Amino acid sequence: MIKVTFPDKTVKEFPKGITGLEIAKGISNRLAKEAVAVGVNGETYDLTRPINEDADFAIYKFNDEQGKDAFWHSSAHLMAEALETLYPGIKLWVGPSVDNGFYYDVDLPEGQVISEKDFPTIEKKMLELAQKKNEYVRKDMSKDEALKYYTEKDDEYKIDLISGLEDGTITFYKQGNFTDLCRGPHLPNTGYIKAMKIMSIAGAYWKGDEKNKQLTRVYGVSFPKQKLLSEYLVLLEEAKKRDHRKLGKELELFTFSSRVGQGLPLWLPKGAKLRERLENFLKKVQTEYGYEPVITPHIGQKELYVTSGHYAKYGADSFQPIKTPSDDEEFLLKPMNCPHHCEIFKAKPHSYKDLPIRYAEFGTVYRYEQSGELHGLTRVRGFTQDDAHIFCRPDQLKEEFIKVIDIVLYIFKTLDFENFTTQISLRHKTDRSKYIGSDENWEKAEQAIVESCEEKGLNTVIEYDEAAFYGPKLDFMVKDALGRSWQLGTIQVDYNLPERFELEYTGSDNEKHRPVMIHRAPFGSMERFVAVLIEHTAGKFPLWLTSEQAVILPISERFNDYANDVMKRLNLSDVRVTVDDRNEKIGKKIRDNELKRIPYMLIVGEKEVENKQLSVRKQGEGDVGIMTIEEFSKFINDRVAQELK
RNA sequence: GCCGAUGUAGCUCAGGGGUAGAGCGUUUCCUUGGUAAGGAAGAGGUCACGAGUUCAAUUCUCGUCAUCGGCUCCA
Numbered sequence: 001m002i003k004v005t006f007p008d009k010t011v012k013e014f015p016k017g018i019t020g021l022e023i024a025k026g027i028s029n030r031l032a033k034e035a036v037a038v039g040v041n042g043e044t045y046d047l048t049r050p051i052n053e054d055a056d057f058a059i060y061k062f063n064d065e066q067g068k069d070a071f072w073h074s075s076a077h078l079m080a081e082a083l084e085t086l087y088p089g090i091k092l093w094v095g096p097s098v099d100n101g102f103y104y105d106v107d108l109p110e111g112q113v114i115s116e117k118d119f120p121t122i123e124k125k126m127l128e129l130a131q132k133k134n135e136y137v138r139k140d141m142s143k144d145e146a147l148k149y150y151t152e153k154d155d156e157y158k159i160d161l162i163s164g165l166e167d168g169t170i171t172f173y174k175q176g177n178f179t180d181l182c183r184g185p186h187l188p189n190t191g192y193i194k195a196m197k198i199m200s201i202a203g204a205y206w207k208g209d210e211k212n213k214q215l216t217r218v219y220g221v222s223f224p225k226q227k228l229l230s231e232y233l234v235l236l237e238e239a240k241k242r243d244h245r246k247l248g249k250e251l252e253l254f255t256f257s258s259r260v261g262q263g264l265p266l267w268l269p270k271g272a273k274l275r276e277r278l279e280n281f282l283k284k285v286q287t288e289y290g291y292e293p294v295i296t297p298h299i300g301q302k303e304l305y306v307t308s309g310h311y312a313k314y315g316a317d318s319f320q321p322i323k324t325p326s327d328d329e330e331f332l333l334k335p336m337n338c339p340h341h342c343e344i345f346k347a348k349p350h351s352y353k354d355l356p357i358r359y360a361e362f363g364t365v366y367r368y369e370q371s372g373e374l375h376g377l378t379r380v381r382g383f384t385q386d387d388a389h390i391f392c393r394p395d396q397l398k399e400e401f402i403k404v405i406d407i408v409l410y411i412f413k414t415l416d417f418e419n420f421t422t423q424i425s426l427r428h429k430t431d432r433s434k435y436i437g438s439d440e441n442w443e444k445a446e447q448a449i450v451e452s453c454e455e456k457g458l459n460t461v462i463e464y465d466e467a468a469f470y471g472p473k474l475d476f477m478v479k480d481a482l483g484r485s486w487q488l489g490t491i492q493v494d495y496n497l498p499e500r501f502e503l504e505y506t507g508s509d510n511e512k513h514r515p516v517m518i519h520r521a522p523f524g525s526m527e528r529f530v531a532v533l534i535e536h537t538a539g540k541f542p543l544w545l546t547s548e549q550a551v552i553l554p555i556s557e558r559f560n561d562y563a564n565d566v567m568k569r570l571n572l573s574d575v576r577v578t579v580d581d582r583n584e585k586i587g588k589k590i591r592d593n594e595l596k597r598i599p600y601m602l603i604v605g606e607k608e609v610e611n612k613q614l615s616v617r618k619q620g621e622g623d624v625g626i627m628t629i630e631e632f633s634k635f636i637n638d639r640v641a642q643e644l645k
Numbered sequence: 646g647c648c649g650a651u652g653u654a655g656c657u658c659a660g661g662g663g664u665a666g667a668g669c670g671u672u673u674c675c676u677u678g679g680u681a682a683g684g685a686a687g688a689g690g691u692c693a694c695g696a697g698u699u700c701a702a703u704u705c706u707c708g709u710c711a712u713c714g715g716c717u718c719c720a
Contacts (some may be wrong), residue, residue, distance in 0.1 A: 103715095115649065202715030203648025210717045214648055217715070245713095249656080258693080258711045314720060336720055370646050370718060371711095379719075468720060487719090519720095556677040583677080591681035605679060615680080623680060 003054040014051075021047040021188065024059050034061045036192065036224075037070035037185050044070060046138060046185045062224050072097030074136060074187040075126075075196060075222035080104050081178035082125035083218070087112060092180065093157045093206065093215055099483060101221030105204055107157065108216055119198040122218075126196050133191030134176035138184060143167035146181065157206075195229035196222035242481035244534035245376040251539055251597070253530070254377060263374040263381030265527055273547045275526050279362055281414075281545075281644075282386055282522065285407055291360040291388055296340035298364060302330040307500055308339040309436055313469060319368045337363035338494070338519060341389040342501040345515075350505040355515060356392035356400055362526070363387045377531035378486055384526045390518040391503065394444070397516050401452040401474075401491065408476055408489040408522045409456075414644060415533060415542065420478045420488070422458045424449055425466035435469055441495035445516075446472045448493060470496040476524075481535040488524040488532060493517075539597045540619070544640040549576045550632075551598045552614075553589045555605030557581070562609045566602065566629055573633040577602070594619060602632070 001013045004023065014023065020038030024031045024047070038045050039058035044066045045051065060067035076095035079102070083090055087108055095104030108114065114122075141149075143162060150158040158181050162170065173182045175190055187193070199219040206212035223229045240246070248254045253271030260266060267275060283293070302321050305311040314335065321330035334340065341359045350357065364384045373379055392400050412420060426446050427435055435442065449472055453460045460474070467473060476489035494517040497503075504512040523529035533541070543549055550570070554563040563579045570577045580589050586603065593601055603615040614632055616624050627635065 113649080200714050201649055204716045205647080208717070210647070214716075216648070219715080256711085262711065308720095310720060317718090318720095338720090365720095367720075372646065372648095372716080373718060374712090470720080492720095553680090555679055558677065585676095585678050585683060586680060587678085588682055589680090594681055601680080603680065607679085617680060 002051065004051070004057045005055065007058050016052055017050040019048050019050055020045055020057075020059065023057070027059075031059060035059045036062050036067040036187055039066060044185045046070075046136070046188070048135075048188050049138060049185070062228075069097045070185045070187060071192070071224070072102040072222060073182075073185070074190070075193055075220065076102040076104050077136070077173065077175060077178065077180055077182070077186065078126050078129055078190055078193060078196075078222075079122065079198075079218065079220050080106075080180060081129055081176055082122055084178060085129075086118075086122065086125055087114075091155055091157055094161070095180075101199060101219060103217050103219045105206075105215040105217050107213070114201055114216055114218060116201070122198050123196055126193075129176060130190045130193045130196070132176060133189045135189045136186035137174045138186070139172045139174065141170050141172050143170055146170050146172070150181075192224055193222050194224055195226040196220060197229060197233070236482075239481045239483075242535050242538045243376075244378075244480075244531040247534050247539045248377065248531075251534075253534070261381070262371060263369060263379070265377055265380055265382070270547050271530070274541070274545065275530060277545055277547075278523070278526065278530070279386070282411070283360075285410065286358075286360050286388065289358070289403060289407060290356075291358040294341065294344055294359045294361050296334075296337060296344070296361060296363065298334055298366075299331040300334050300340060302332055304339045304343075305332055305335075308342075308497060309470070309500055310335065310339070317368060319366055333366040334363070335365050335367050337361055337365065337385065337387045338389055338497055338517070339501070341387075342497055342503060342517075345389075345391050345503055346501065350391075350515075352393060352505055352507045352513070355505060356390050356396050358388055358390045360386075360388035377527040378480070380527050383528070385521045386523040386526065386529075387519070387521050390520065391498070391505075391515040392518070393505070393507075393513070394516050397445075397493065397518070398448045398452055400518055401448055401493070402456060404491050404518065404520045404522075405452060405456050405458070405474075408491070411489075411522050412476070415536075415545075417478060417536065420476050422453065422460045423466070423475045423477055423487075424453060424460050424462045425468070425473045425475065426462060426464050427467050427472070428465035431465075435467070437470060437496040437499070442472065445493035445495060449474050449491075468492060470494050478532055478536070480532060486528060486532055488529055489522045490520065490524060492519040494519055540599070541597075542643050543599055543636065544643045546597075546599060547576065548578055548596075548598045549636055550600035550602055551593050551596075552577060552579045552602045552604060553586060553593065554579070554581060555586050555603065557583060559604050559606075559609055563604050566604065566614065569629055570633055573637070575633050575636045590617070600632075600636075 002016050003011055004014055005011050021032060021035065024035045035047055037047060037060045039060060040051055040055045044060065062068060062071055073096065076097065080092055080095055083106060089109035091107040093105035093107065095102065143165065146162050147159060150162065161181060171183060172179055173184060173186055197220060199221055201219065202217045203214040204217040205214050221232065223232065251270065252268050253274065254268055255266050257266060299322065302311060318335060319333045321332055323330060344359055345357065362384050364382065366382045369379060369381055374381070390400050427442060453474065471492050471494040473490055473492035475487045477485050477487050479485050498514050498517050503515055505515055507513045552563040552566055554560050560581045563581065567577050567579050580593060582589065590601060597619060599619050601617040603617060608615055613626050613628055616627050616632065618624050
């Protein structure tokens, strides 16, 4: 007998070798029906895999993360089976589950391609195979046996996979006529998969290395009920409506022009006003935190970047140097602001008493991103960083680091960004070849970051091999409407540039010392931040930030004069208002302005003129009653103050 | 940069070897209407760009550019 401990800590005894499915059946038939996998001592097991020792036990349904993993992983196998049937000679690499479904990387026979037109055929074949309710059968195999199996199939991909595995840990799963090297876990049979859709195809380099052959990656998603698939597709459509590229166009915030060049955003008046307000907001915060503004040019001599080390590292893949009429002069579009700021620091001698010095600049930079990487406002070739560089003594590093974290957290709070994650990026654990700077300095910097995060109580993930080449960093990440992760705020420690630029200050001992540098950008870049802000708010910006806080809607043209008068008075008390004086009926004006996501509508007609009042309507909610002009301006200003608290 | 897809009016999209259509928007006129679309008329397109095939190309083929979904990359 074995002891099985349930999540609620109750313990039951079962015969050794019992399966998760049998345990579930013992509890209720319904549970057994909904179960897709079980957890055994933290490992996910097939429902049909015997449990042979005492276990902490959990039953996973489709809605559980582990359940989805098993379900989609099994679906990947099902899709592979369909693909093998439809494309004889196809070779398979790997097929995991991902956040929103699953994919399989395949190598198609010479000359064959899969395109969107083929999706229905694949789906149909999958459904047909699913309905056979073929069991997923687990089988252990020795390494030799496994190698032999795939050598006979002439499958270099699986042979490569197996070569990296230890003998004794190799398992295969078979369903129907399909056998695949796999760790599992899987569903009991293919009949669990009731609804599936092939979502997209993409090229994916073998083993993620662009020097390798490109395989075809087929993405799919599947569900235990048709209804869930329909709901998921509706949800996707909804998410697409929040796409900043779509809303940016609708709300007239920004645009692109192929004539100007790809990845070079053009900010329209409304977008520019929004951005300006964001910039002013941050400038105010930064002033409170002791930052000083600086302004630097958009280009710098090539020599500047040779000094900083960036030219050696990125020069070949960047916008190429700008030549001048004289032969020996070359300038680079600035890809970052730090070298310029270093030169500002060097402009005069510094005492230890002056530190920390904090130079802030909304600095526009240009980076030659690969064309396929460009993406709306989130990945562009010309963008403005809310950049600042802090030059401090080593003993001030941690304190400064923490202050920067405070700024980022304040900004995120003010803009209702709750679902962010933080990531500490450190060096590769062993391979240090790609980093510049001494080991000792790296150690110190990494330690300062980790400690700062601990003190601030941030829930951080540590990623190795993600550090910049000059130093470790802390990034604030958020997800966009479609679940893609983007880095916003960043704080980076740099011991390298002070060295390269020979920055120094005079210490209390009257000796020269090297300052530490912190790069930081709470927004990351104005472009990316606005993009993510659009998606988070679905275009309904906070009152303090939005360009038009209210619009006045005269019932008819007879009341336009009163409306204009109200606008002037509200503008004088810092409320941003416009008048919709078009010759349209009030219902039409309301509809149009609702769609423009203007927070408040002020309806004025006969009654309002007579009583010097406004009829107030809130976007998305409807009529909220009558106010005087003074009451409304106080109402708005109070709300704005509340938001910025 | 790579794999796949897309490109028709300001926007969203339909169409298709014989040089184009809808809705919204815009303009003018009528209407002066009380909480999510009042009516009429008009303007607006080298069908992304360049070649090729054809009697004829916006439609088919190829190339270029841009965009979209991924991969790689992201100082």
